[in-house]
Structures are given as C-alpha cells and as structure tokens.
Amino acid sequence: MMYKKKGFTLAEVLITLTIVGVISAITVPNLVGNASKKSQTALLRKTYVELTEAIDMEISQKDVKSVTTIFNSTDKLNEFLVNTFKVAKNCQQDSIGDTKCLPTAINYISGAGATNMSSYITEANASCIVNTAGVAICMSLFQPNATTLTDGFGEILIDTNSTKEPNIKGRDIFRLHYKYNGDIEDAGVAANCAAAGAPDGCFVTLQNDNWVMEY
Secondary structure, eight states, X not given: OOOOXXXXXXXXXXXXXXXXXXXXXXXXXXXXXXHHHHXXXXXXXXXXXXXXXXXXXXXXXXXXXXXXXXXXXXXXHHHHXXXXXXXXXXXETOOBSTTSSBOSEEEETTSSOEEEGGGTOOGGGEEEEEETTSOEEEEEOOBOOSSOGGGOXXXXXXXXXXXXXXXXXXXXXXXXXXXXXXXXXXXXXGGXXXXXXXXXXXXXXXXXXXXXXXX
C-alpha cells in the first residue's frame, strides 16, 4: 500500500509568509524602540552616577564646601571631565556641530518644532567631551545667583549618543543643573516632561519611574 506524501501548497506557504510579515511589521519596530530606550536610559544613569561620584570626590579631596572654586574656568571643567571619563573626543569650547560633540539642533519630545543647541549651552562658557561609550557630556561654568550664592547653578548637558539621531530632548538629550554643593538635579519638573515646546523634566521622571522610559 502506497502513501502519498503530504506537503504545503504554494498558497498555504504564501499565506503563512504574509502573516509572519504582518506580525513582524507590527512587533519589530516596538522591540527595537524599547531596546533603544533601555540603552539610552542605562547610559544616562551610568553617566549621572559617575558625575555625581566624581563631583563629590572633587569637593572632598580639595576640602571645599562648594563647587565655586573647582569649576571656575573652562580649563578646570575640561580637566575634570577628562579625569572622570575615558575620552574618545575632546571638544572643549568648540562643541556644537555634526562633526563635534553635540548636534546642531534639538527636537522636542512632544513632536512639535526644534531649536538650536546653542539655546542650551554657550560654547565659550562650557567644556564638552564624548566618552568611549559614545555619550557627550558638557558642563558650563557655575553661575552664582546675584544675591544668594547658594542659589546659583551650572549647566550639564548629557547626550547619550552624541550627534547621532534622534537628538530629542528627553529621549537622548537631557539638561541638568549642578548646584552650589555639587548636587545634580533636573533643570525642570517631572510634570513638564512631554509638554509642548521644549521643557525639561524627563530626567527626574526617569528617576521616579525606576529608570524605565515609559513616556
């Protein structure tokens, strides 16, 4: 008695491939997007921890009570960044542009508009490096408050993939402040993270959400 071998017809194969293709088109972008968010968040957190520990150590070793005597020149800022990170590129005071440390323009996480990076950092007043992980870290000079020194702050910009896209504030670009005592905090508040325009607040949102980028 002979048995006929059973196989798939061409139509069945095509239908299966079509279904697999549709499922892949739906799921793959989400998987890639989630992986990118996890990667950016991990780099941001690591950079923040390294900066915090390094500033605390600087204050302790130099036996001072504030950062005002530590970060009072761009040369000192650059020396600090170079000593803190493994540096792949040192931009110092020439940092903005596609071949430098920071992108020329920043997009908004709300999806509306864009602005120039120079709105957030003044090159002559700051120093920037890119570390070997591809993260750009920029610090500006500490600016004391006109009446109360302890109310002043300096800027910190962290771009987790330097000049590469998406160049979105709150996604791969974060703006922080370092305070008189060396503490680092978000330049904005969590409620404004995804608001229209270009507010800050996504960094503290990530802290509050256990470093999971859910927005």
